[in-house]
Amino acid sequence: MGIHLYRIDDRLIHGQVVVGWGQPLNIRLLILVDDLVASSDWEKELYRMAVPPDMEVRFADVATAIRDHPKYAADPRPGLILTGDIGSMYRLVKGVKAIGNVNLGGIHHRAGRSEKLRYIFLTPDEESQLKQLEAAGVEVTAQDVPSARAVPLPEVLEGAAR
Amino acid sequence: MNENAGAVPETPRAIVVGHGEFAGGLVSAVGQICGMADKLVVLSMMGMTPEDIEGTIRDHLARTGARVIFTDLPAGSATIAARRIVRDDPGLVLVSGVNLATLLDFVFSTDVSPTEAARAAAERGKASLIVVGR
Numbered sequence: 001m002g003i004h005l006y007r008i009d010d011r012l013i014h015g016q017v018v019v020g021w022g023q024p025l026n027i028r029l030l031i032l033v034d035d036l037v038a039s040s041d042w043e044k045e046l047y048r049m050a051v052p053p054d055m056e057v058r059f060a061d062v063a064t065a066i067r068d069h070p071k072y073a074a075d076p077r078p079g080l081i082l083t084g085d086i087g088s089m090y091r092l093v094k095g096v097k098a099i100g101n102v103n104l105g106g107i108h109h110r111a112g113r114s115e116k117l118r119y120i121f122l123t124p125d126e127e128s129q130l131k132q133l134e135a136a137g138v139e140v141t142a143q144d145v146p147s148a149r150a151v152p153l154p155e156v157l158e159g160a161a162r
Numbered sequence: 163m164n165e166n167a168g169a170v171p172e173t174p175r176a177i178v179v180g181h182g183e184f185a186g187g188l189v190s191a192v193g194q195i196c197g198m199a200d201k202l203v204v205l206s207m208m209g210m211t212p213e214d215i216e217g218t219i220r221d222h223l224a225r226t227g228a229r230v231i232f233t234d235l236p237a238g239s240a241t242i243a244a245r246r247i248v249r250d251d252p253g254l255v256l257v258s259g260v261n262l263a264t265l266l267d268f269v270f271s272t273d274v275s276p277t278e279a280a281r282a283a284a285e286r287g288k289a290s291l292i293v294v295g296r
Contacts (some may be wrong), residue, residue, distance in 0.1 A: 011212050015181055018237040046245055108211040118209065136252045158209040 003072060003079045008089050009105035011059070012037070013047045016105065017082060020145045022055060028077035030057045033092060034063040034084050062088050066095030070149055073098070086122075090129045102133060104142040104156065116156050119144050127157060174226040175217060175276040178236030178260065179205040179244070191262050196219040198269040200237065203228060207240050216243035229253065230262035230268075255280045263290030 001074040004025045008068035009017060021027065030051060037043040041045060044072050045067065051057045056077070060068060065081070069092075072079055083089040092097045093105050120142050122130070134140050141150040179187040185204045192230070193199030194214045203222055207215045219231065231248075234242040244256045253276040257264065264287030271279035 012242075013237060014239045014242065015235045015237055019235070026231060042249075046242060049245075050235075108209065108214075110211065 002075075003081050005103055006099055006101065007079045007080065007082050007087060007105045008084070008086055009082060010084050010107055011064075012082065012084050013050045016145055017080070018051060018055070020059075021080065022052075025079045025080070025144050026078050028055055029072070029075055029079040030055055031065065031072055031079065031081045032057060032059050032071040033062055033081060033088055034059070035088070035141065037084075038064070043135060056129060060094070062091045065092055069096045069098070086126045086129050090133060092132055093136075101139040101141070103150075104130075104140065105144055106117075114159075116159050117142055117151065122157075134160045173202045174203045174228045175207060176230035176232055176280065177203045177222055177226070177228050178265070179207060179215075179219060179230045179240040180206045180260075181238060181240075182206070182208065184234050185232075188260070188262060188265060192265050192269060195262075195266060196269065201269045202265065204238075210239075212239055212243060216246055219243055220247055223247070225256070228276070229234055229255065230276045232265065232268075232280075233258045234260060238276075253277070257284045257287075259287075259292060261287045263287045 004027065006019060007017065013030070014032065015044070020155045022109060029142040037047065044059050048057055072081065083092065087094065089102055093102065104120055109121045109123055112123045115121050130140050130153055140153040142156045178189055183206065185206060189199050189202045189204045190203065203226055205218060207224060210218070222228070231244045231254065232245055233256065235241060241258045248254045248256050257280050264283045267286040268279050268283035271282060
């Protein structure tokens with residue numbers, strides 16, 4: 001079945017991911033790619049308990065996820081790969097070279113970020129990384145839930161869809 | 163995080179937090195049924211980072227003295243944040259999957275501590291789920 005969604009969401013595993021996308025896409029394998037979470041047994045247990053019993057969750061740092069991506073993609077279950085920040089997804093895409101699209105699901109306000117959409121705030125460096133992904137042929141869209149319109153990156157960066 | 167209820171109630175026993183207007187709606191129903199909504203602090207987490215959610219819950223626990231947190235979904239950001247808080251303070255109680263029956267039982271259980279009341283209310287809430295029909 002392969003990976004159905006590559007998502008960036010700073011809330012990591014939460015309702016929109018597990019229910020909002022997980023149910024309509026019938027996600028059965030969730031890979032959380034986060035260097036910090038992957039290094040902490042407590043963090044892994046925290047997020048494992050948030051996942052329903054019919055969904056397997058795996059944890060990987062970015063380097064491991066790049067190495068194991070062929071296994072994820074070959075898994076017969078519908079999969080979702082999730083990172084908590086743009087930098088991690090940027091490294092993953094650069095390392096895998098077979099990722100065709102990235103979903104911006106939730107990147108919220110912090111110092112140095114400016115609002116692009118209700119749920120997307122970006123620093124100039126983050127904008128640059130996303131532009132580089134698009135220039136490399138990766139389709140980047142913002143869409144918090146499946147019923148919402150997928151907003152193309154240029155429109156996101158203009159802030160016109162706010 | 164938006165605080166739907168406005169001012170903090172005088173004698174809060176718990177914080178209720180969830181997606182959208184879930185917490186406000188649930189506590190509004192408690193008020194309509196028994197007039198005891200002032201026992202509960204309403205928080206919404208819309209548009210917040212995980213750090214903001216956790217910080218706001220911690221702040222309200224400190225300000226109100228509440229020892230119980232009710233959340234909606236086990237996978238929700240509020241539940242994740244609350245579990246981090248309970249890890250630091252094991253004397254707190256988190257109940258995830260809260261429903262109206264749970265909150266009603268909780269606010270009426272004034273003869274026991276809030277944490278004891280929360281545990282009993284969770285059982286009442288589970289028992290309130292029934293299925294009728296084929």
